[in-house]
Amino acid sequence: QKEVEQDPGPLSVPEGAIVSLNCTYSNSAFQYFMWYRQYSRKGPELLMYTYSSGNKEDGRFTAQVDKSSKYISLFIRDSQPSDSATYLCAMCRDNYGQNFVFGPGTRLSVLP
Amino acid sequence: AAGVIQSPRHLIKEKRETATLKCYPIPRHDTVYWYQQGPGQDPQFLISFYEKMQSDKGSIPDRFSAQQFSDYHSELNMSSLELGDSALYFCASSFGQGVSPLHFGNGTRLTVT
Numbered sequence: 001q002k003e004v005e006q007d008p009g010p011l012s013v014p015e016g017a018i019v020s021l022n023c024t025y026s027n028s029a030f031q032y033f034m035w036y037r038q039y040s041r042k043g044p045e046l047l048m049y050t051y052s053s054g055n056k057e058d059g060r061f062t063a064q065v066d067k068s069s070k071y072i073s074l075f076i077r078d079s080q081p082s083d084s085a086t087y088l089c090a091m092c093r094d095n096y097g098q099n100f101v102f103g104p105g106t107r108l109s110v111l112p
Numbered sequence: 113a114a115g116v117i118q119s120p121r122h123l124i125k126e127k128r129e130t131a132t133l134k135c136y137p138i139p140r141h142d143t144v145y146w147y148q149q150g151p152g153q154d155p156q157f158l159i160s161f162y163e164k165m166q167s168d169k170g171s172i173p174d175r176f177s178a179q180q181f182s183d184y185h186s187e188l189n190m191s192s193l194e195l196g197d198s199a200l201y202f203c204a205s206s207f208g209q210g211v212s213p214l215h216f217g218n219g220t221r222l223t224v225t
Contacts, residue, residue, distance in 0.1 A: 034213050043116070043202050043216035044155070088154060090214075100145075100214060102154040 003027050006089055006103030015112050019076040023089035023103045026070065030101075032092040033065050035074045037085045038105065044088055048074065079110045114139055116217035118203050124223045125193050133188040133220045137205030143167070144186040145204040145214060146178060155202055161186060193224045 006023045013019055021035075032051045036044035048063040050056045056063045064073040072091075076083055089103040117136040125131050137144050143162045147155035148171075157170035161180035172178075175193075180186045190197060200221050204214035 036216075041200075041219075041221070043204075043218045046213050046215060049213040100157065104154045 002104075003101050004089065004091060004103040007106055008104055010107040010109060012109045012111060013079055015079060015081060015110055017079050017110070019079050019083070019108060019110075021074040021076075021087050021089075021106050021108070023072050023091075024070055025072075025091060025101075027093065028067075028070065029093045030070075030091040033063070033072050034090040034092075034100075035061075035063055036088040036090060036102075037083075038088060039085045047087075081110050081112050084109045116203055116205050116215055118201075118217035118220050120220060121218070122221045122223075124225065126225055127193055127195060129193050129224075131190045131193060131222060133190070133201050133203075133222070135186045135188070135203030135205075135217060137184050137186070137203070138207075138215055141205035141207045141215070142184060143206045143208070143212075144180055144184070145206075146172075146186070146188050147202040147204065147216075149200040149202060149219070151199075158188070190222075195224050198222055198224045 004025045035048045037047050038044045050063050053065050053067045060077045062075040086105040086107045088105040090100050092100050119134045145160040146158040148158055149155045158172040159178050160168045164180045176190050178188045200219045202216050202219045204216045206212040206214050
């Protein structure tokens with residue numbers, strides 16, 4: 001079993017829909033959680049970064065962390081075709097920034 | 113804002129050749145990470161450097177080596193290339209020894225023929 005599980009999709013939604021992307025993890029030592037967006041042939045782009053349970057909002061994006069359930073989510077409101085990309089969750093075990101572990105990514109398509 | 117710069121963007125090599133990939137981190141970032149990403153796969157950690165010293169090592173083959181220079185740029189040297197080394201190689205940088213999110217470059221696409 002991988003440390004971080006993520007539904008690879010593909011996930012297709014109509015423009016304007018609310019998108020929910022999720023990751024589960026098995027290692028309770030993970031403390032820091034990130035979401036990255038990766039367009040084809042580009043590097044992962046940091047979207048959200050959080051270390052506590054609860055919600056963090058940034059524009060149309062909301063990151064949610066539930067450490068008790070070992071479950072994190074990224075919500076995208078009013079989705080746009082430009083949101084079509086692969087979304088990777090990432091998490092970090094320790095305080096020294098090493099050992100970032102990535103989920104396999106979910107491919108999202110927002111249809112106009 | 114300045115981002116992580118990687119060069120070259122594309123590289124084609126033959127089996128058993130060598131390749132050198134370069135990474136210039138975001139200004140004032142002192143930590144550099146190298147990742148390998150195969151088609152449809154998540155990035156796999158290879159190696160990282162903090163303040164010019166190797167700080168962590170992942171699944172980097174013995175045929176590969178890397179270093180971070182005094183200006184904080186880093187180079188990944190790959191020798192005796194194999195077909196399986198064909199992948200996207202990403203460099204990421206962050207600031208400080210504490211946890212700081214990684215900022216990625218756009219990668220070098222290496223094709224080994």
